[in-house]
Amino acid sequence: MSSIITTEHLxxxxxxxxxxxxxxxxxxxxxxxxxxxxxxxxxxxxxxxVYKTTAINxxxxxxxxxxxxxxxxxxxxxxxxxxxxxxxxxxxxxxxLLGFRVFLVATMAMGTYFLVGQGIEWSHLExxxxxxxxxxxxxxxxxxxxxxxxSGILLQGIMLMRSFxxxxxxxxxxGINATSLFWHFVDVIWIIxxxxxxxxx
Numbered sequence: 001m002s003s004i005i006t007t008e009h010l011x012x013x014x015x016x017x018x019x020x021x022x023x024x025x026x027x028x029x030x031x032x033x034x035x036x037x038x039x040x041x042x043x044x045x046x047x048x049x050v051y052k053t054t055a056i057n058x059x060x061x062x063x064x065x066x067x068x069x070x071x072x073x074x075x076x077x078x079x080x081x082x083x084x085x086x087x088x089x090x091x092x093x094x095x096x097l098l099g100f101r102v103f104l105v106a107t108m109a110m111g112t113y114f115l116v117g118q119g120i121e122w123s124h125l126e127x128x129x130x131x132x133x134x135x136x137x138x139x140x141x142x143x144x145x146x147x148x149x150x151s152g153i154l155l156q157g158i159m160l161m162r163s164f165x166x167x168x169x170x171x172x173x174x175g176i177n178a179t180s181l182f183w184h185f186v187d188v189i190w191i192i193x194x195x196x197x198x199x200x201x
Contacts, residue, residue: 060131074117081110
């Protein structure tokens with residue numbers, strides 16, 4: 001009997017250690033993915049900077065600049081959502097699924113608000129994707145970022161649904177940790193975009 005107990009005790013730490021190694025490896029792979037995404041955005045940023053500083057007629061005819069008020073409000077909401085999803089993570093760590101779900105849904109709502117606000121802004125702009133270099137760059141940058149916001153909301157929705165599977169998060173929190181990291185990445189990228197597109201006019 002004692003030998004069986006000893007064997008079980010020896011196996012448990014090995015299993016837990018193996019599980020932690022898998023999570024660490026998965027997170028490392030996800031960080032590499034985010035770094036590759038960063039390179040793509042960086043190339044866009046550099047292209048925008050070069051075109052803006054060298055183009056003779058940067059803005060499309062009849063366009064004096066971008067309206068800042070509503071995009072600034074959207075920016076505050078999106079950036080604030082990073083704090084909200086962080087709170088959701090902390091609730092999950094404490095095994096408080098209700099708090100986790102409430103704050104995750106709040107994060108999704110804030111991200112959706114941002115996307116809707118961006119769609120409204122697009123519908124009122126006086127230029128299109130083909131309106132010179134500025135028009136193409138503006139829609140490319142905001143559209144590509146918007147795609148990432150939508151992907152983040154989808155990931156959060158998956159994490160929310162998984163919270164209703166009994167014992168799902170007892171096996172680890174890699175999914176929500178990766179989703180949260182992705183969301184922080186999306187927010188940081190938008191801060192840079194907001195400075196480039198709206199503040200630097």
